[in-house]
Amino acid sequence: MTPQPVRAYAADKVFDGDRFYADHAVVVAKDRISALVPVAELSPDTPVDHYPGCTLVPGLIDTHMHFLRWQGPVFLAYGVTTVRDTGNDLPWILQCRAEWRDRPWPRILSLGPLIDGDPPGHALVAHRVSDAESAVAAVRATAAAGVDGIKLYASIAAEWIAPMAAAAHEAGHKISMHCLPHGVLVAGRGGVDEFYHLDGILADIWPDHPPGWLHVWGDPGLAKTWDRQQQVADEIAALDLVSTPTLAYWDSQWRMRLEHGPWPEERAHMPADLFKWSSAALDPALGHTWQRALKAAQRFQRLLNERGVVVLAGSDTPCGGILPGQSLWRELVLLTETGLSPAAALRAATAAAADFLAQPRLGRLAADCAADLAIVRGDLSRALPDRPEVELVVRDGTPHRPADLLRQPDDPTWRSDPWARQFEQHWTRRMQA
Structure with a gap:
């Protein structure tokens, strides 16, 4: 057509x-x-x-995802016409961004690579930095390549954040971050504009929390932090930070570990090997912990909503084995469970997203x-x-027509895409451990 x-x-x-x-x-x-x-x-x-x-x-605009070529038609089939790639191999994703108009893909915005410390968490899609000087240089080089924003990953040292944020802002870009392990408040005070996954909140509300990542939100001890959660929400609002909680990722973590399993569409439309590489083994105890963690994260997001913190809708697909497009709709439903109306949730994937991304025609x-x-x-x-x-x-x-998009022929070349190779590498190392 x-x-x-x-x-x-x-x-x-x-x-x-x-x-x-x-x-x-x-x-x-x-x-x-x-x-x-x-x-x-x-x-x-x-x-x-x-x-x-x-x-x-x-x-719709998915503000947090990692692009692979097979995803393009699936995103479109679910009404997602713009995606923001939040970390990928820089030359590869810029080439994809140049091609979207000629393919059955959504339009693509890119934050370039994950700018990360040493060792980086995802080496195949990262720009490794080792000190403040190389960190600022990485921001400037990424901005000069023509990206649509800057992303910092979890191993960035706290003292590098402010000069990196200043460099991003000087180049006319917003800067976003996985705020583990320093906390969201350190990042916000350093000039970061947006935080992902509610990552780093635990460092702010529960500094001596048990070891672990987001699933620690499911620990019963979190209840004692309620007063502190409200204080941190107040500070986030005062810093004018934007939250992209990717609740669909949290949701995937209990689904994959319990007999409940994934959504049927994920099995039908995602390459089987990629689903295997990005998923996890059954573990009912951990699955139930993730269920509690999701509910706790939604309660904290509700605090942010009540304070007028801008929320954006992002899925984090294909992490967690979640399907492009369908996972963004799941994100919107989960946001309504934090107290947003259907209109406000849709706004997080339309007008609010476009405003933050400085894309007035989207x-x-x-x-x-x-x-x-x-x-x-x-x-x-x-x-x-x-x-x-x-x-x-x-x-x-x-x-x-969605049915036509979902009938796109299988293309095995997706295995050479940067995130496919990264997921395979992570899975191989888990199997060898």
Whole structure:
């Protein structure tokens, strides 16, 4: 399919990135939106595709993921028309970013490699630094390559954060971070703009917590930190930090370890070896700990919501063996469980995401915005679906049928993609341990 000169798409409900409308239509002219109008006001000369029983939304933005080429059609099939890659091999991801328009992929934004200390956690997709001088140089070199932001990973020394953040801001970029082990407050005071996974919160609320990573949120001892959690939430709000909690990743960690298992779509549409490499063995005790951890993380995110902290929707696919696109819808459902309305959760994957990413033509259904939209069965003003029935996706003015996207032929070359090689390397080392 190719863009048509002028066409309108109408649905019972339309979400424009900020609010819902009833019985409206989006008028598309080639690769741009020309208007959002009541159906009754459409010109009789405008061809209209009607979708009764559906909601029309802007193309979704997954603000935290790691790109592999097989993911592109799957993202589109679920209505995700933009992704922000938050760490990859720099030349490879910039080449993918240059190709998205010619492939059945979402548009791609890139933060370049994971800038990390020595040794890096994911060496094949990292830029290794060893001191403040090399750390600042890495930020400047990454920015000069033409990326869309900067990402710091978990082994960055606390004293490097401020000069790295200053270098990113001087280059006109926001800077995001995995804040383990120094804590979110150290990162925020150093100039970091966004934190991922609620990573580092434990260092702020429970400095002497038991050893471990995010699953420690499921430890019963966390209850004694409630007063401190509220204080930390206050400080995060005062620092004007943005939270991208990737709750879908937390959710994956209990699912993969319990008999409940993954979502059926993950088995159907993800390469079997990648699912194996990015998943984990059954472990009911740890699975139940992760379940409690997710609920505790949602309670903390609710504190942030109540204080007006901006939240963005990101999935972290394919980490945790979660499926592109479908996992972002799961993220939105989990965000509603933190107290957000369906409109506010959708905003985290549309207008709020576009605002933070400085992409004014994305995330909204308004005149001169990119013609990116998705039509989903059901009334999304009432509830968001875990497993959406997507009727149609329009990316850059071109309509796509989800069933056609999901029938894309298997391409074994994904195994050479940087994150595929990284996951295989991690899995091989786990098997040898």
